Amino acid sequence: MAKTSQAAGLHRASLAKLHDLDAALELMYYGWRGMTLEADDYLAKQGLSRPHHRILYVVARRPDIAIGALIEILGISKQALNRPLNLLLERKLLTSKRAPEQHRSKLLRLTAAGQRIEQRASDHERKVMRQAFERAGASGTAAWMAVMEAIADNN
Amino acid sequence: MAKTSQAAGLHRASLAKLHDLDAALELMYYGWRGMTLEADDYLAKQGLSRPHHRILYVVARRPDIAIGALIEILGISKQALNRPLNLLLERKLLTSKRAPEQHRSKLLRLTAAGQRIEQRASDHERKVMRQAFERAGASGTAAWMAVMEAIADNN
DNA sequence: GCCCTCATGTCAACTATGTTGACTTGAGAA
DNA sequence: TTCTCAAGTCAACATAGTTGACATGAGGGC
Numbered sequence: 403m404a405k406t407s408q409a410a411g412l413h414r415a416s417l418a419k420l421h422d423l424d425a426a427l428e429l430m431y432y433g434w435r436g437m438t439l440e441a442d443d444y445l446a447k448q449g450l451s452r453p454h455h456r457i458l459y460v461v462a463r464r465p466d467i468a469i470g471a472l473i474e475i476l477g478i479s480k481q482a483l484n485r486p487l488n489l490l491l492e493r494k495l496l497t498s499k500r501a502p503e504q505h506r507s508k509l510l511r512l513t514a515a516g517q518r519i520e521q522r523a524s525d526h527e528r529k530v531m532r533q534a535f536e537r538a539g540a541s542g543t544a545a546w547m548a549v550m551e552a553i554a555d556n557n
Numbered sequence: 558m559a560k561t562s563q564a565a566g567l568h569r570a571s572l573a574k575l576h577d578l579d580a581a582l583e584l585m586y587y588g589w590r591g592m593t594l595e596a597d598d599y600l601a602k603q604g605l606s607r608p609h610h611r612i613l614y615v616v617a618r619r620p621d622i623a624i625g626a627l628i629e630i631l632g633i634s635k636q637a638l639n640r641p642l643n644l645l646l647e648r649k650l651l652t653s654k655r656a657p658e659q660h661r662s663k664l665l666r667l668t669a670a671g672q673r674i675e676q677r678a679s680d681h682e683r684k685v686m687r688q689a690f691e692r693a694g695a696s697g698t699a700a701w702m703a704v705m706e707a708i709a710d711n712n
Numbered sequence: 713g714c715c716c717t718c719a720t721g722t723c724a725a726c727t728a729t730g731t732t733g734a735c736t737t738g739a740g741a742a
Numbered sequence: 743t744t745c746t747c748a749a750g751t752c753a754a755c756a757t758a759g760t761t762g763a764c765a766t767g768a769g770g771g772c
Contacts, residue, residue, distance in 0.1 A: 414709060415630040417618040423683040424618075426690070427592075429702060432709035434589050437582075439711070453729070463572040463579075469749065475570040482730050484750075506739055506748050528578040534707035535581070538700060545693060545700035547584060552689035554569060554587035556594070608758070625719060637759050639721075661719050661768055 430553075441526035448519060453486045458520035461496060461510050468507035469498075495519060585708075596681035603674060608641045613675035616651060616665050623662035624653075650674060 414432050419425060438452070445451055460475050461467055469487075473480050490496040495516030498508045512520060535543040569587050574580060593607070600606055615630050616622055624642075628635050645651040650671030653663045667675060690698040 415615070417615065417630075420618060421679070421683060423686050423690075424679075426686045426702070426705075427679065427682050429705035429709060430589060430592050430686075433705045434585060436709040436711040437585050451728080460570070460572065463575060470747095475572075478729090479731065480749075481732085481751085485729085500739095506746095508749070524576070524579075524582065527582050528576060530708055530711045531578050531581045531585075533711070534704045535578075537707050538704045542700040542704060545697040546704040547580070549689045549693045549697060549701040550581075550584035550588045552692050553685055554584060554591040556591040556685045556688065606757080623719080624721095633758085634760065635720075636722085636761085640758085655768095661717095663720070 437527050437530050440530070441523045444526055445523050450489075450519070450523075454490060455520070455523050457483075457486055457490060458495065458512065458516055459524060461512055462517065462520045465511050466509040468509060470507065472510065490516065592682050592685050595685070596678045599681055600674075600678050605644075605674070605678075609645060610675070610678050612638075612641055612645060613650065613667065613671055614679060617667055617672065617675045620666050621664040623664060625662065627665065645671065 414428070417424070417428070441455065442452060445455055456476055457472070460472060464471070464475075467475075469480070469483070473483055476483065487496070491498060493515075494513055497511050497513055499511075500508060535546075538546065569583070572579070572583070596610065597607060600610055611631055612627070615627060619626070619630075622630075624635070624638070628638055631638065642651070646653060648670075649668055652666050652668055654666075655663060690701075693701065
């Protein structure tokens with residue numbers, strides 16, 4: 403969990419471009435870095451990290467989600483989910499309860515504390531995006547979204 | 558190393574949007590995924606992965622780079638660099654030789670085989686970007702770049 | 713020649729995030 | 743009662759990173 407925000411590799415390296423699209427590859431890399439850097443710092447201060455945030459993010463947007471559905475969305479195994487999920491339950495950032503009729507599955511929900519942390523972490527990321535979109539204007543933002551959708555839906 | 562390209566979590570999850578910028582956060586996540594998916598599959602078939610590709614990518618663009626400079630650019634410790642770098646040397650995808658006058662540092666260079674693998678892996682990524690840019694046109698591409706630069710340079 | 717610095721290399725111990733496989737538990741349904 | 747299914751748990755492993763400590767080998771200063 404990066405303490406060393408000033409450490410090497412955090413400035414964008416200036417590499418010769420072998421292909422005209424190399425700049426785009428590097429922008430994807432450094433863009434992800436730029437968006438997540440402050441959020442990860444905040445999470446580290448809470449003793450949490452990106453996998454915890456991903457869980458909180460999804461549960462915030464799918465209250466009463468079952469564990470199996472969460473595994474599906476996150477794309478990890480239940481064993482990999484186990485540790486971070488239990489930590490969030492122990493910390494009382496999440497609650498789990500049996501469904502009223504469907505007792506086979508457990509339903510997850512954020513507590514007030516969990517909502518606060520999820521919101522603050524995501525706010526760091528949204529702040530970065532908001533500033534970039536403000537500079538780009540509405541049409542630039544729409545263009546960015548269109549390009550990103552094409553990239554995301556490639557597979 | 559993801560074999561299961563059809564596995565869970567690889568389709569974009571449809572989550573309720575709590576904030577208007579949530580779509581942007583998810584596009585960054587799935588965008589990175591979409592760009593790297595095929596390249597990572599290709600690399601896995603070669604017995605390599607993302608860190609190896611990052612080394613090959615940088616050395617391709619900075620022939621005769623010293624180890625210390627590589628560490629700087631990658632932003633990892635020399636101990637972390639050690640394993641993937643030695644694998645690439647053993648596989649003869651990289652060569653290292655002493656500098657003619659500055660014997661203290663070793664200079665890294667890609668072999669022909671290393672160049673081929675670097676190029677093919679990066680080609681998978683560039684292909685995704687090219688297709689997205691073709692749909693967006695020149696002005697959409699420029700707008701995307703401007704937004705990504707603002708995000709990347711946030712820190 | 714002797715020592716200091718500096719780049720590199722290596723060993724150990726640790727953390728975090730993921731994997732597969734095997735097994736248990738507990739609730740509902742046939 | 744038995745079968746199924748969601749969830750939980752344990753072990754072993756792989757990968758990618760961290761710090762700390764120490765070794766090696768080349769140049770430079772004196």
